[in-house]
Amino acid sequence: MDASSSATVDSAGEAAVLDAILRVLPEPSAQLLGPGDDAAVVAQPDGRVVVTTDLMVAGPDFRLAWSTGGDLGWKAAASNLADVAAMGAVPTALVVGLALPGDTAVGFVEDLARGLAEGCRAMAPGCGVVGGDLSVSDTLTIAVTAFGDLQGRAPVRRSGAGVGDTVALAGRAGRACEGLELLFRDGVDAQGVPDAARASRLRAERPEAILAQLRPEPPIVAGPVAARAGATAMMDVSDGLARDATRLAAASRVAIELDPALLGAFGGDIALVLRGGEDHALLACFPPGPLPEPFLPIGSVVDGRGVRVDGRAVGADSGWDPYRAWDGGRG
């Protein structure tokens, strides 16, 4: 069966859509048995598997006027790979569930699959999609589950930070949030509705911020690097540095003191660096000593609770709660 890219998924049918997707997906090196049977089989020579799952929903998580199919595939890969990397593991494989409105173009779905493949290739070579599911829905939804290999090491949890550790960050902070704020300000029409032409102009004018939001590139290889270097605690920054550092501090029963001069290395606007999530930077704590590349110091672990910048407490609730932060009226 074959389907032209301009056909819709309901006119093409499940088999043709699946065929279009499978054509662009490379085979991950850990894949022992891929799509086509009831389940896939993935090599996990370590005897343990790291598992994380994430939903991306049209509306609260992305706008179709702003993101291409390729952007969505890339971002779905990035956010899941970052969770695997944050345990100190090497990503091995993904499975992807797609719930698509019947009038979705087959070409959009192909583009999404291509974005998944490109994201894996760029951020986690050898990792790829081993299976999935297609369903129909009024709301475009992307469900990714990612797997990782600990290579014999203990997982790096959020709870292991100790007083005296250096707090460090790998990747970007604040850029994805800046991109989102730009899109909500200038990527909408006069009624505040997301607008594809304006977003496209914005992408050309401010590529760094817009691409950080739509196609984030977390430093996936830094996760296993941190684990090998003895990281005591690690997590990915998805809901904002202030909020996520507060979580890490709470799990480890310590306080984190952030240095504004060091945060400045991640961007001029420190407030943006603190509240910005979705860059999926890796936040990690290390015993005193030299930091492994590409980690940069941002502060230290001290006695107490919570997060402080320059001695002042930073609120944890400046971040993202899907049930509270989404204003459906905004687009």
Add this chain to the structure above:
Amino acid sequence: MDASSSATVDSAGEAAVLDAILRVLPEPSAQLLGPGDDAAVVAQPDGRVVVTTDLMVAGPDFRLAWSTGGDLGWKAAASNLADVAAMGAVPTALVVGLALPGDTAVGFVEDLARGLAEGCRAMAPGCGVVGGDLSVSDTLTIAVTAFGDLQGRAPVRRSGAGVGDTVALAGRAGRACEGLELLFRDGVDAQGVPDAARASRLRAERPEAILAQLRPEPPIVAGPVAARAGATAMMDVSDGLARDATRLAAASRVAIELDPALLGAFGGDIALVLRGGEDHALLACFPPGPLPEPFLPIGSVVDGRGVRVDGRAVGADSGWDPYRAWDGGRG
């Protein structure tokens, strides 16, 4: 944080909803690290992991007027566990993504989590939920990914059936389809819209068929049993026996001859047995000889292509295609 069961998810917030869910989920025995970090860690002593993923979407896959939260959790577990079992593997763990409308009652979500837990306990003791994700959506969506352990055996694929093998079935066939047809006929109001009161009456009057549809109980333990007994090919019947047997025959490059007298053991209406999916029976082929319990013979593998009953070819397209079979206007 705590939330009363009558609160909605948007008033309660993510942390309270998560807390309500985690309270009712037992810890799977293979769980090395559970919810609360960036990813979970699951033991896979075999060095391979069996992986399957499935989306359940309000509308095409279920109706909220017909299913309770507990039904949906149970069914999400059942359909994924069946895919793991169909490879001959023992289910070890699930991850679950929930995309919920903001006005969903927290009690509904608790009930869904309880259904997941009960389904695992009944069908795959020791298996349970190790992680998940919460998101907000206009369309209630349940994304489950399930894992399984092959215990050192080769996976049982669809492609291994050989001429002379016995074709056998474990579980039910046709009952879930009968239940769905009853619900579409008598579980709707005069305008054809799904109606909770009528569905509830129907459940009391015709429990066998309605529960087969809303809370299917696939014979999960029969999967590893078949593998140990030397099954040459296996799959779970989710889209109809005629359609799925055609897929197995095509993958194995053989024909399947079904015996109507033997199909009769699964219900009086053989047409229903042939077109009915969603019972998630296990369809398997075995070399000649006694069959392991609970498999019953339904036919044999012969030279050729396709599926025949009493010598007559059975169409493969009597089953379910999500993009073609869903009539959104029906409720």
